[in-house]
Amino acid sequence: MMYNSEGKANNIKLNLKFKVQNNFVMKMSKRIKLFVFGAILGSIIMYFFVLKDRNIYLGPEEVIITKIQTGKPQMSPLVKCKMTCLGITPNDIRDLLETADVDFGASDVHGKPCKTYIINNDKKDASLKQVSFQFFDTLIVFSNLESNIIKACDCK
Numbered sequence: 001m002m003y004n005s006e007g008k009a010n011n012i013k014l015n016l017k018f019k020v021q022n023n024f025v026m027k028m029s030k031r032i033k034l035f036v037f038g039a040i041l042g043s044i045i046m047y048f049f050v051l052k053d054r055n056i057y058l059g060p061e062e063v064i065i066t067k068i069q070t071g072k073p074q075m076s077p078l079v080k081c082k083m084t085c086l087g088i089t090p091n092d093i094r095d096l097l098e099t100a101d102v103d104f105g106a107s108d109v110h111g112k113p114c115k116t117y118i119i120n121n122d123k124k125d126a127s128l129k130q131v132s133f134q135f136f137d138t139l140i141v142f143s144n145l146e147s148n149i150i151k152a153c154d155c156k
Helices: 005-051 060-071 077-086 090-099
Strands: 101-108 115-120 128-135 140-147
Touching: 060 090, 060 101, 060 115, 060 140, 077 140, 090 128
Parallel strands: none
Antiparallel strands: 101 115, 115 128, 128 140
């Protein structure tokens, strides 16, 4: 070890450099801990306030069916007439919505001013074969139905 003034000065510079690096490492570890704490806290808040009551794994078909079931669709006069004529009840429509599939190929999902979704029933013994719904901005209209019941109706 050298005891001259330059050696002591170099030794002091090394000690200062070590303290600065050590201080930086402490600051970086503190930053990482703070980041991890914030990420965990943010995840917990997002779960309880945003995602808790939602199923984020719904497919497009389930989303459409859920909107129809919870949206209280209004019936067009044509549908009211056909339901009365053919003896179809709202329970038949609920049963159809639980078992049927949305036919996206026949639906007009990009239509303006409303989107039209057609729901087909593949069961041969069911009274309803097909129903269609129109989605406006805040309104859902049950616009048409086709039945497996063969009966003459003069609904227009």
